[in-house]
Amino acid sequence: xxxxxxxxxxxxxxxxxxxxxxxxxxxxxxxxxxxxxxxxxxxxxxxxxxxxxxxxxxxxxxxxxxxxxxxxxxxxxxxxxxxxxxxxxxxxxxxxxxxxxxxxxxxxxxxxxxxxxxxxxxxxxxxxxxxxxxxxxxxxxxxxxxxxxxxxxxxxxxxxxxxxxxxxxxxxxxxxxxxxxxxxxxxxxxxxxxxxxxxxxxxxxxxxxxxxxxxxxxxxxxxxxxxxxxxxxxxxxxxxxxxxxxxxxxxxxxxxxxxxxxxxxxxxxxxxxxxxxxxxxxxxxxxxxxxxxxxxxxxxxxxxxxxxxxxxxxxxxxxxxxxxxxxxxxxxxxxxxxxxxxxxxxxxxxxxxxxxxxxxxxxxxxxxxxxxxxxxxxxxxxxxxxxxxxxxxxxxxxxxxxxxxxxxxxxxxxxxxxxxxxxxxxxxxxxxxxxxxxxxxxxxxxxxxxxxxxxxxxxxxxxxxxxxxxxxxxxxxxxxxxxxxxxxxxxxxxxxxxxxxxxxxxxxxxxxxxxxxxxxxxxxxxxxxxxxxxxxxxxxxxxxxxxxxxxxxxxxxxxxxxxxxxxxxxxxxxxxxx
Amino acid sequence: xxxxxxxxxxxxxxxxxxxxxxxxxxxxxxxxxxxxxxxxxxxxxxxxxxxxxxxxxxxxxxxxxxxxxxxxxxxxxxxxxxxxxxxx
Numbered sequence: 001x002x003x004x005x006x007x008x009x010x011x012x013x014x015x016x017x018x019x020x021x022x023x024x025x026x027x028x029x030x031x032x033x034x035x036x037x038x039x040x041x042x043x044x045x046x047x048x049x050x051x052x053x054x055x056x057x058x059x060x061x062x063x064x065x066x067x068x069x070x071x072x073x074x075x076x077x078x079x080x081x082x083x084x085x086x087x088x089x090x091x092x093x094x095x096x097x098x099x100x101x102x103x104x105x106x107x108x109x110x111x112x113x114x115x116x117x118x119x120x121x122x123x124x125x126x127x128x129x130x131x132x133x134x135x136x137x138x139x140x141x142x143x144x145x146x147x148x149x150x151x152x153x154x155x156x157x158x159x160x161x162x163x164x165x166x167x168x169x170x171x172x173x174x175x176x177x178x179x180x181x182x183x184x185x186x187x188x189x190x191x192x193x194x195x196x197x198x199x200x201x202x203x204x205x206x207x208x209x210x211x212x213x214x215x216x217x218x219x220x221x222x223x224x225x226x227x228x229x230x231x232x233x234x235x236x237x238x239x240x241x242x243x244x245x246x247x248x249x250x251x252x253x254x255x256x257x258x259x260x261x262x263x264x265x266x267x268x269x270x271x272x273x274x275x276x277x278x279x280x281x282x283x284x285x286x287x288x289x290x291x292x293x294x295x296x297x298x299x300x301x302x303x304x305x306x307x308x309x310x311x312x313x314x315x316x317x318x319x320x321x322x323x324x325x326x327x328x329x330x331x332x333x334x335x336x337x338x339x340x341x342x343x344x345x346x347x348x349x350x351x352x353x354x355x356x357x358x359x360x361x362x363x364x365x366x367x368x369x370x371x372x373x374x375x376x377x378x379x380x381x382x383x384x385x386x387x388x389x390x391x392x393x394x395x396x397x398x399x400x401x402x403x404x405x406x407x408x409x410x411x412x413x414x415x416x417x418x419x420x421x422x423x424x425x426x427x428x429x430x431x432x433x434x435x436x437x438x439x440x441x442x443x444x445x446x447x448x449x450x451x452x453x454x455x456x457x458x459x460x461x462x463x464x465x466x467x468x469x470x471x472x473x474x475x476x477x478x479x480x481x482x483x484x485x486x487x488x489x490x491x492x493x494x495x496x497x498x499x500x501x502x503x504x505x506x507x508x509x510x511x512x513x514x515x516x517x518x519x520x521x522x523x524x525x526x527x528x529x530x531x532x533x534x535x536x537x538x539x540x541x542x543x544x545x546x547x548x549x550x551x552x553x554x555x556x557x558x559x560x561x562x563x564x565x566x567x568x569x570x571x572x573x574x575x576x577x578x
Numbered sequence: 579x580x581x582x583x584x585x586x587x588x589x590x591x592x593x594x595x596x597x598x599x600x601x602x603x604x605x606x607x608x609x610x611x612x613x614x615x616x617x618x619x620x621x622x623x624x625x626x627x628x629x630x631x632x633x634x635x636x637x638x639x640x641x642x643x644x645x646x647x648x649x650x651x652x653x654x655x656x657x658x659x660x661x662x663x664x665x666x
Contacts, residue, residue: 003639042640043638043639043640043641044641108612108644109612109613109615109644109645109647109648110612110613110644112613247647249593249643249644250640250643250644252619252622252623252644253622253623253626253640253642253643253644253646253647254623254639254640254641254642255623256639257639257640259641260640275620279620279623283623284627286636286638286639294622464619498620502622517599517600517601517602518602518603520599520600520602521602521603521614521615524598524612524614524615524616525610525613525615527615528612528613528614528615529613534615534617534618534619534620535615536613536618538598538615540613
């Protein structure tokens, strides 16, 4: 049983001088060597755990391995394969040595392996990866190129080789990790995060979330995703609290595993995307299940828009099982500024506000209203900006708008990136004259300083917290034989029951209607193979049916409107018509 | 319904058709459910619950992982293991 007594819990050290990740690791290991750092929670694998001392010692050995294999300080090393305790040792070993770890998504059973490895090869080459470490369960490292770079298992690395080097005394501006964008883009969009950026993020975030005795974190999030890496791996590491770690591949098949972990280990903190609330709200419980969620202190929703319906359904189901409503929180941010820049907290809970629907849709003005008197929609706030974060909402011309009026959300933060890693093609005009970055999101701020993110300016579909770029989907579909090239459009729709978005693909074909079912299967399969995403709805439509913009291009927004109106056939009842 | 691989394939075929519409080829034991885009992460749980209900056999929490849904044949192998463990 995990020892969660306050005496055994290393607390996040409040010091004036920020401490680097490895310094904190040593501090936690000195203070509580036998305390749990991470525990694997699984029904498929043998459960195991590592203490702080074991993680410290194992990271030292892993650092010796990197040195012995000729990795140099500043070199990028890639890790692939998540749910493996040795991941902690390898990742921290890289940081100990001064190499820069980047975590890559492992191939799931969904994706075509040849396509997966060819895309991965591009990422590895782009990042200049010097060594690849692979977790158990990933299988063969599978391309002629990847076979040219040294690759080892996590176990090899964690075993070490030679004397343990001194940890690098990193400066604030030294790189800590390379974070790839959590999406489908063909060209990698990566961000180099420095030690200083990470420390600033956590100082800010911990100030907002507050402190309490006996933090225990639980997570199922993949570690190549920034919510997983920053929020659920590095955050607890910096804070010095244990993590109960679930495999995303197990969790997705049994979401109530998370509830079992919370009950058994008296978990206090978690973070996950909105769809998780819907998933758990709809999950079937076994006849002998006795979940007790009363230990929870904070559950942060992040990574995708919050839907009031999903959250309320979760609360309706789990408040009776002890979940305190006050534990529900929201965070908003982006990888370009590490992770979180706006958040609710114990002293500023998220607001659920009913606004006049008509005025919102017509004027983009959020007017709080009484649902008994006018038709309303509910907006959920993300809390207030963290310390020294500036949020500015502007119109299309860049002029600030009034409170409660929607516009483009610009951000300026002390831990904002300076550009995408090795992407000079993208790194122009990223910031305005005052150093604000356009988030690509739409939203507003109320008179109380609460930020509401209500939509996106950029074309993006977020499925279960994962970014999917319509252009990538369309590119794949365009190449499927039978699809009329250039006549494919992709957009997202909100699936109420799932609490997230679903991808819709519409395409035209010259083939007779009898062939459409096969074409649809082919398009769906091609997209999943290539991009490791599932399509919610794929439809072949009659030639020259798809809507064009005034510029003559296929209009994603326009076709989305027609789709929701039912012009391409009946729309599933779960799809929200807005 | 008496559990069998054929019965499982029928349940999955029905489920997939409800979620994704008619497919050109019927679902068979070797149909790539995930790679074929016929199932996604969000409906694995729902399908597992449907199977448990149809066959009146529980599927213990955590006993299935993503890989088990690769094809109906793979899923059937895993389910028979689970149900045999349950009775031993």
